[in-house]
Amino acid sequence: MAKVSGAVVINEERCKGCNLCVVACPTDVLALKSKEVNDRGYHFAYPANEEACIGCASCAAVCPDGCIRVYRMVEK
Amino acid sequence: MTRQDIIKPENLVYEKPRLLNENHMHYCPGCSHGVVHRIIAELIEEMGLEEKAIGVAPVGCAVFAYKYIDIDWIEAAHGRAPAIATAAKRLNPENLVFTYQGDGDLAAIGTCETIHAANRGENIAIIFINNGIYGMTGGQMAPTTLEGMKTSTTPYGRRVDLNGYPLRITDIAAQLDGTCYVTRQAVHTPAAVRKAKAAIRQAFKNSMEGRGTSFVEIVSTCSSGWKMTPEAANKWMEEHMFEKYPLGELKNTVK
16 A cells, blocks of 8 residues: 655744644644744744654644645655 | 655645735734635635735734735725725626625624625625634624623623624525625634635635625634633634534525
8 A cells, every 4th residue: 555654844933833733633743842932932833743744734724824834745 | 754755846735825925924823814814815826816806804803914915905994894895896897806804893893884785796705704702902792702701891701681692694694685605614623624715715706707795704713812722712612603603504596
């Protein structure tokens, strides 16, 4: 079976740390930085468990600020 | 398979639409406005209407919509967006004209303009963000506030004997002969976002084809006004708002 792997790139400065992408992710890839903040003081999201990403773009669909770019690749 | 192998232009499946510019949106974290802005920008781009779209912004949180979506905008006086949109569409019938309004703008001070524009069947799309509260001014009670819901002007909850019932203005719009498409959507899950996008696409199409007024209500959250985290606000909306404002199509004469 073809293996689908994905990757997300987050615009950290645009992120407001609302946590909606973390909740929407079906494979628990994303998390919010617990200590680091961006220039505006938000705990931004990052791909904590990036191997699990399937590139479904659910996170990007619910992101209110359009911070997420999603890549998907199918290995044959 | 490393991250570098996957992150290549040919593998890109989703990116912020080009029309949604780089300005940081002033909305609170987790605000539904951002999602709806993004959907609108995506649709205008996909439909190739960049040069033809005219948006009419309300007074409310979305007052700065012109800063974030790179199309032509008109800023209307409080509640008067459908009246301005009427003029814009009648003078430029080949353009896409839509209004973007909140519940304080559309259902309170702008009730008259909304009802009459919809009743005349103006070929505009009305996008109505209903979060049951006046978000920008500090979380006061709106006509759409639920019974028992606490706001800064109803600290013990909305009382029906004192403040009346929540107004379902979308249901009223569905009764009017001028409307061709009336629907109620939400943007709290990826599936709901896709449905809302399809609804707004239909509304834009109706405006371009001159079929009458399209009315898309988006049941939204106001995490700051409701004093909840964005996640809890979505949950609260599912449990309480959807009971009074059930999602789905209310009217569609374009089939």
